[in-house]
Amino acid sequence: MTGLLLLTLRELRARKVIVGLFVVATAVWLTLSLALQLDVVDGSLAGARLFGETIRDEAATDSLDAEASLKAAIKAAGDSAASVPDSLAVDSRVATADSGVSAGTAAVGASGDDGPEPMPGSLDSLNPLQALVFGAQAFASGAAYWVGILLCLFATGGLVAGLVEPGQADLLLSKPLSRSAVLAGRLAGVGVVTLALLTYLLGAVWIVMAVKTGFWNPRFLLAIPAVWAMFAVLYGVVTLASVWSGSGPLALVVTLGLVFTTLVLAIPGLPLAVNATVRPVVSGLGAVLPRFATVGANLVPHLAAGAGLATLTGETDDEAEPDEAETDEADGAQPGPPSLVADTVPLLTSLLFGAVCYAAAFALFHRRDA
Amino acid sequence: MPDTPAVRAEALAKTYGGKRPVTALHPLTMTVAAGETFGLLGPNGAGKTTFVKLLLGLVKPTGGAAEILGVDVSRPEARVPTGFLPEGHRFPPFLTGREALDVLARIHGVSPADRAARAPDLLDRVRLSDAADRRVGTYSKGMLQRLGIAQALMNRPRVVFLDEPTDGVDPVGRREIRDLIESLRGEGVTVFLNSHLLSEVERVCTRVAILDRGRVVRDGSVEALTRQGRAWRLRSTPVPSDLAARLGLDPDPAEPPAEAADAVLVRSVLTVPDRASLNAALDALRAAGVEVDAVEPLRQSLEDLFVDVVTHPDAAPSFSAPAEAPAR
Numbered sequence: 001m002t003g004l005l006l007l008t009l010r011e012l013r014a015r016k017v018i019v020g021l022f023v024v025a026t027a028v029w030l031t032l033s034l035a036l037q038l039d040v041v042d043g044s045l046a047g048a049r050l051f052g053e054t055i056r057d058e059a060a061t062d063s064l065d066a067e068a069s070l071k072a073a074i075k076a077a078g079d080s081a082a083s084v085p086d087s088l089a090v091d092s093r094v095a096t097a098d099s100g101v102s103a104g105t106a107a108v109g110a111s112g113d114d115g116p117e118p119m120p121g122s123l124d125s126l127n128p129l130q131a132l133v134f135g136a137q138a139f140a141s142g143a144a145y146w147v148g149i150l151l152c153l154f155a156t157g158g159l160v161a162g163l164v165e166p167g168q169a170d171l172l173l174s175k176p177l178s179r180s181a182v183l184a185g186r187l188a189g190v191g192v193v194t195l196a197l198l199t200y201l202l203g204a205v206w207i208v209m210a211v212k213t214g215f216w217n218p219r220f221l222l223a224i225p226a227v228w229a230m231f232a233v234l235y236g237v238v239t240l241a242s243v244w245s246g247s248g249p250l251a252l253v254v255t256l257g258l259v260f261t262t263l264v265l266a267i268p269g270l271p272l273a274v275n276a277t278v279r280p281v282v283s284g285l286g287a288v289l290p291r292f293a294t295v296g297a298n299l300v301p302h303l304a305a306g307a308g309l310a311t312l313t314g315e316t317d318d319e320a321e322p323d324e325a326e327t328d329e330a331d332g333a334q335p336g337p338p339s340l341v342a343d344t345v346p347l348l349t350s351l352l353f354g355a356v357c358y359a360a361a362f363a364l365f366h367r368r369d370a
Numbered sequence: 371m372p373d374t375p376a377v378r379a380e381a382l383a384k385t386y387g388g389k390r391p392v393t394a395l396h397p398l399t400m401t402v403a404a405g406e407t408f409g410l411l412g413p414n415g416a417g418k419t420t421f422v423k424l425l426l427g428l429v430k431p432t433g434g435a436a437e438i439l440g441v442d443v444s445r446p447e448a449r450v451p452t453g454f455l456p457e458g459h460r461f462p463p464f465l466t467g468r469e470a471l472d473v474l475a476r477i478h479g480v481s482p483a484d485r486a487a488r489a490p491d492l493l494d495r496v497r498l499s500d501a502a503d504r505r506v507g508t509y510s511k512g513m514l515q516r517l518g519i520a521q522a523l524m525n526r527p528r529v530v531f532l533d534e535p536t537d538g539v540d541p542v543g544r545r546e547i548r549d550l551i552e553s554l555r556g557e558g559v560t561v562f563l564n565s566h567l568l569s570e571v572e573r574v575c576t577r578v579a580i581l582d583r584g585r586v587v588r589d590g591s592v593e594a595l596t597r598q599g600r601a602w603r604l605r606s607t608p609v610p611s612d613l614a615a616r617l618g619l620d621p622d623p624a625e626p627p628a629e630a631a632d633a634v635l636v637r638s639v640l641t642v643p644d645r646a647s648l649n650a651a652l653d654a655l656r657a658a659g660v661e662v663d664a665v666e667p668l669r670q671s672l673e674d675l676f677v678d679v680v681t682h683p684d685a686a687p688s689f690s691a692p693a694e695a696p697a698r
Contacts, residue, residue: 003476007462010473014464167460171521174426174456175478176449369386370428 001177001185008159008189017155021148021197029204032136038212133215138301140205141223144198145296149231152197153238153255156190158248160239160361165246169370179366187239187358194231198224222303226295226347233290233350234259236357243365259292261285266293290353291346299343374440376529376560377402377425383433384420394420396584397434402577404439404528407551407561409575409592411568411672413680417584418564419457422531425562426454438529450479453522457533457564459514463507467498467517470506475524485524492520495550497543511538519547529560536567548574572596572672580679587679596675601641601668602648607661608636617651618642635663 012018162168163186172182202224210216237258241251264270265286274282381397395417402408412418423429425436427443441448461470471489480488493499496516501509509517515538522530532551536544544567551574554561565571571578572592579589588595609619622637642648652662670678 003473003478007473007477010464010469011462014462165460167456167458168462170423170428170454170456171459171461171474172477173428174449174452174454175474176446177477178446367430369430370423 001181001188004172004177004182004185005189005192008186009193011159011162012156012189012193015155017151018193018197021151021155022200025197025201025204028140028201029208032140032205033208033212036136036212038132130215130217133209133213133217134304136209137205137217137220137223137304140202141220141227141300141304142296144201144223145227145230145300148198148201149227149234150256150259152194152231153234153252156194156235157238157252157255158242159186159190160242161246161248161251163365164243164368164370166370173370179368180362183239183243183362183365187235190235191228191232195224195228198228198231202227217304220304223300226300226303229347229351230290230292230295230300233354233357234292236354236361240357240361240364243361243368258289262289262292265289266291266297287349288353290350292350294346295350299347302343374404375401375437376404376406377408377436377438377562379421379425379434379436381434382421382424382431382436384417384424384429385432393584395424398584398586399434400579400586400589402560402562404560405555405558407555407563407574407576409563409565409571409578410581411565411571411578411676412581415583416581418581419533421581422454422533422562422564426452426531450525451528453525453527453530455515455518455522455530455532455535457537459518461506461514461517463505465506466503467493467506467509467513468502470517471521471524474521478525480525484526488524488526489520492523496520497546512540512543515539516543516547519550523554527559529562530554531562531564533564534566535563536565536570544570568671568673568676578672580676582680588675592672593669596669596672597667600643600648601639603664603666603668604638604640604662605635605664606638606655607634607659607663609638609655609660610658613654613658613660614638617654639668 160183163172163182173179175182177185202220206217206220234255237255238251241254242248245251265282267273271279271283271286377400379398379400381399382395383393383397384395385391385393398421410418410421420429424431425438425443426449427446436443438448439451443449462473465473468489471492472485475485475488490499490502493502496519498513498516498520501513506514506517515535519532519535522532535547535551539547548570551561551563555574555576561574563571563575575592577589577591578595579586581587603622604619609617613619617640619638619640622639640648640651642651648665652665655662
C-alpha cells in the first residue's frame with residue numbers, strides 16, 4: 001500500500017495544479033506578513049497599517065471598530081468573498097488585554113450609550129488586538145474552506161477514476177494487493193497532500209498573525225481538521241461517483257452538484273417556503289446530505305475565532321455560567337466556544353454521510369470488474 | 371509441490387451483466403502445467419482476455435473457480451508469483467522507465483535490494499537501458515510494450531501472463547521478445563501467452579488452446595493440433611498410376627501439377643489408418659521400383675488450423691493439405 005501511496009503523491013506532484021495551490025498558499029501568507037504592519041504596545045494594538053497605509057488614527061472608537069472589523073471578517077469567512085483590507089480595518093490605541101474593552105462592551109449590538117448590559121463572554125474578553133487576530137483567522141479559515149476545498153477537489157478529482165481506467169487498472173489491480181488496499185492507498189495519498197496543503201496555509205497564517213501581534217490563538221488550528229474533514233466528506237462523493245462511473249469529470253460534476261444542492265438547502269426557512277408535497281423531500285435531503293454551507297458558515301470560523309465569533313454575532317452560550325466566564329477571563333484563558341456542540345452536529349452528520357459514501361465506494365470497487 | 375499445476379480453472383465462467391447480458395466465457399475447465407509455454411488463441415471477443423483477467427482477479431467470475439500454483443485466485447496471495455503484461459496498458463506518463471519499474475515492483479512487494487538489482491538487468495534485456503531515465507510519456511508503443519514486459523518480470527515470477535506482447539513491436543523487437551519467452555521457458559517459468567500473431571505462438575508455445583465465443587474448441591500440443599490425422603507427405607520418384615490408385619495416393623496440392631509431370635521427384639499425400647499400413651504401403655512402393663526420398667507427417671500451419679476452427683467451429687479437424695508446410 002505504501003507503493004500506491006507514493007505513486008499517488010508522485011501523480012499529484014506531476015499535476016501542476018497542486019504545485020500551484022502551494023504557490024498560492026505561499027503567496028497568501030507572504031502577502032499577509034509583508035502587507036500588514038501592526039504597532040503593539042504593552043499587549044495592546046496601537047496602530048495598524050495595510051500595504052503601508054494607516055487605516056485610522058483615532059482613539060476611543062476602537063472597540064466598535066474592532067467589532068465591526070471582526071464581524072466583517074466573519075461574514076467574509078462565510079461568504080468567502082470579502083476582501084482582506086476591509087476585514088482588517090482596525091486601528092485603536094486603547095484597551096489592554098488586562099482591562100478588556102469596557103467602553104466597547106457596552107456597545108455590543110447597540111449604537112449608543114444606552115445599550116444593553118454586557119453579556120458574559122462578550123467583548124469583555126476581547127480587545128482590538130484579539131479582534132484583529134480572530135477576524136483575520138476567521139477569514140483565512142473561511143477562505144480555505146470555501147475556496148481551498150473546491151480547488152483541492154479539482155486538483156485531485158480524477159485520481160480515483162484512474163484506478164478503474166482499463167490501462168492503469170490492469171497494471172495496479174494485478175498486483176498482490178486487495179482491492180481495499182489499492183483504494184485506501186490512493187485515498188491516503190490524496191488525504192496526505194490535502195492535509196499538508198491546509199496545514200501549510202493555515203499554519204503559516206497562524207504563525208504570521210501570532211508573530212505580528214504576539215497573540216497566540218491555538219484554537220485557530222482546529223480549523224485545519226475541520227476543513228480537512230469536510231474535504232474528506234466531499235471526496236467520499238468523488239470516490240463513490242468515480243468508482244461507479246469510471247469518469248473523473250463526471251464524479252466532479254456530481255460532487256459540485258451536491259455542494260450546490262446543500263447551499264440551496266441551507267437557505268433559512270426553505271422547507272416552509274416550498275410546496276407542501278415536496279417539503280418532506282427538501283427536509284429529508286437537508287437531514288441526509290452533508291451540511292457544507294452550515295459547517296462553512298458556522299463551525300469553521302467558530303473554531304478559528306472561538307469566543308470572539310459568538311460575541312460579535314450575538315450568540316450566547318446558555319449553558320455557560322457567568323461566573324465561569326469571568327473565571328476564565330481572570331485566569332487569562334480563552335473562553336470556550338459558546339455553542340460549539342450545536343455547531344458540531346452538522347459536521348458529524350456530514351461525516352456520517354461521507355462514511356456511507358466511502359463504505360459504498362469500497363464495496364463497489366471490490367466487486368467491480370477491471 | 372512439483373505436481374501443482376501453474377494454472378487450474380474449473381468450470382470458470384463469466385457473464386457480463388447489463389440489460390443484455392453477454393457471456394464472455396462459458397464454463398471452462400483447463401490446466402496449464404508448471405513450466406509450460408501455453409498459447410491461448412482466438413478471434414476478437416473470443417474471451418481470451420476475460421479468461422486471463424479472471425485468473426488474475428481483475429474480473430469477478432460468475433461461476434467456477436481457479437487457482438494459480440494451488441492458491442485460489444480470489445486471494446491476493448495468488449498473484450504474488452505472477453507477472454502480467456496487460457493489453458493496452460498505460461504507465462503513469464510522468465514517471466521515467468526506471469521509476470515505473472521501481473514503483474510497480476514496490477506495489478508488488480519486491481524488496482528494495484531486489485528492485486535495485488533487477489531493474490538494470492531487465493532494462494538491458496528489453497533494450498531500454500538508454501531510455502531508462504526518460505519519461506514514459508515520450509516512449510514509442512514498442513518501447514512501452516518492452517517496458518511492460520520488464521515490469522511483468524520484476525518480481526521474478528513463476529507464472530507470466532503476456533497479453534499480446536508483440537503488439538506494436540517491430541520485427542526485431544518481436545524476435546527479441548520471442549527469445550525472451552524462450553529463455554523464460556529455459557528458466558522453468560510458466561508462460562501464458564495471448565496473441566494474435568499465430569506464427570509467434572507456433573514457434574514458442576508447447577501447447578495451445580483455441581477459444582471461440584467463450585468456448586475452447588481445440589486444446590493440445592502444437593504438433594498434435596497441426597498434424598492432419600494419419601496423413602503423410604511422401605516424396606518419391608513417380609508412382610505408377612495404378613499403384614497410386616490402389617494405395618490411395620493423392621497428388622500433393624502444394625505442388626503444381628505441371629512441375630510434377632517433369633520432376634524427378636514428386637510429392638503425394640498418403641492417408642492410412644495406422645503405422646503398419648504406412649509401412650505396408652511403403653513396401654508396395656519399393657516393390658514396384660519407386661524410390662522413396664522422404665516421408666513426413668502432414669501438418670497444416672497453426673494459422674490454417676485457426677482459420678478452419680474459427681470459420682467451421684463444429685467441424686472435425688480438417689485434413690486438407692496446406693499451402694506450405696510449417697517451418698519447424
